[in-house]
Ligand SMILES: Nc1ncnc2c1ncn2[C@@H]1O[C@H](COP(=O)(O)OP(=O)(O)O)[C@@H](O)[C@H]1O
């Protein structure tokens with residue numbers, strides 16, 4: 001659906017996005033995940049047409065759109081801060097794109113009704129943006145975009161400004177929405193949990209470069225780089241003669257006998273989190289701590305200050321590049 | 323009384339002393355009479371108000387309104403593109419643009435207006451240049467015409483229009499234009515449906531400022547309009563200073579203030595949108 005071909009972006013001679021090639025499938029929920037400032041918004045803006053790539057091409061549904069302005073691209077962007085038109089009601093906001101495309105009045109009405117129904121805004125159509133809560137404004141931004149029936153919906157940290165509980169609710173709504181619309185979503189977030197929960201595929205970015213592309217399962221189970229291994233979920237990084245490898249906290253097993261264990265260390269902290277508990281163990285062999293996650297079936301009493309052994313099986317070691 | 327209200331007291335006193343009380347004096351005087359020496363005396367009388375309905379004064383009043391409206395419209399047409407250009411320019415050009423707009427304020431108002439006399443009079447610069455190139459064969463009468471007054475007004479009050487519009491455009495969230503473009507709007511449509519409504523508050527402020535300033539102005543009319551052009555403020559001035567008929571001058575002032583206020587209220591009402599009313603409702 002979207003092909004980025006060696007797309008590259010410089011600002012004032014500074015490279016912000018290193019050459020990037022990416023193929024986004026039709027109907028896919030793809031997430032760009034990375035820390036703030038890594039170039040996610042810039043990539044989205046190049047796809048939407050607000051920024052020109054310094055080099056490379058953007059291909060949308062087989063058509064090279066690199067030179068086309070945003071108003072001629074068949075996709076819509078949900079802006080980070082919504083950018084709702086303050087002087088228009090919810091309904092007028094949603095109708096705006098349809099009017100611009102000169103869609104017939106009765107078709108407009110139908111599309112608006114559909115969009116507000118899908119985003120649960122039906123009761124609020126005559127309100128102005130300043131009369132809405134953050135979550136409702138967010139829904140209007142999405143309704144305004146999907147009413148255009150774009151081939152692709154781009155979303156730039158759409159839940160970033162909302163509090164945790166609301167974010168959780170809207171996450172599942174978004175996923176549901178994407179499934180029922182069946183259109184391609186390109187989603188930007190710095191929240192790895194959100195990315196894991198929503199995405200079909202995740203692109204992990206760091207400093208303008210792609211670290212890894214994969215399904216949430218692949219990203220979690222077999223991170224390719226040190227950054228990917230530590231950015232998504234907790235991880236323990238060990239070095240061996242061949243290089244670095246990672247072992248997830250739930251793959252480590254604490255044992256009382258220190259003799260014969262892979263490594264040994266002293267328990268520094270014990271955290272009970274209900275369904276799991278976590279031990280932080282300071283290692284004797286290396287100046288570092290590891291985290292061990294134990295599920296609720298483990299009923300052994302662990303004491304702070306206790307010296308224990310830590311084991312894992314070689315198949316759970318994930319070799320990572322530098 | 324809480325602290326912030328307490329802090330308002332000096333301001334209110336100041337306003338009462340220098341605004342409200344003089345206004346009240348004018349109202350009272352407008353209902354009095356004058357003796358043969360020009361002193362303001364009792365008894366109570368409506369002569370000042372009755373005199374206004376003379377066709378001479380009604381005509382001048384009408385001319386004043388027309389000139390003020392035309393000045394406002396011309397100022398708006400000239401200032402909007404200028405304000406738009408400055409608001410969308412690089413920071414450097416913005417700074418310079420604003421400085422250029424405000425520089426005339428550093429020069430005395432009378433001198434600025436007299437400068438137009440030098441340009442417009444029969445032997446003035448404009449006529450000399452046109453004659454020199456043979457575009458005209460005898461000097462045009464430009465000074466002491468309605469056109470000259472209009473020019474002087476527009477010239478003097480353009481900054482009053484540019485600055486509020488500039489502020490409104492500058493404060494507008496530029497991301498709204500990205501959103502409009504994303505939704506398929508061309509640059510013109512985005513201007514028409516987003517920028518223009520978003521700068522409405524600046525347009526309204528500028529229009530009221532220019533209208534009020536023009537209608538209250540008598541110096542420009544005196545200098546560029548000559549003896550024939552009269553505005554209501556010229557009459558008020560002459561009633562106070564020359565004719566020493568203070569009750570009539572006051573009555574004219576009151577009539578003028580009240581009708582201007584009504585016009586401004588009607589204008590605001592006409593410009594107010596559904597969205598503005600919704601905002602007032604929740605504020
Ligand atoms: N218009 C611009 N001019 C100059 N630098 C920019 C511009 N837009 C973004 N940048 C820079 O590019 C980098 C990436 O920005 P951005 O794409 O917004 O990151 P993210 O969305 O991942 O937080 C940042 O260092 C930012 O300062």
Ligand SMILES: [Mg+2]
Pocket residue numbers: 037040041080
């Ligand atoms: Mg961003």
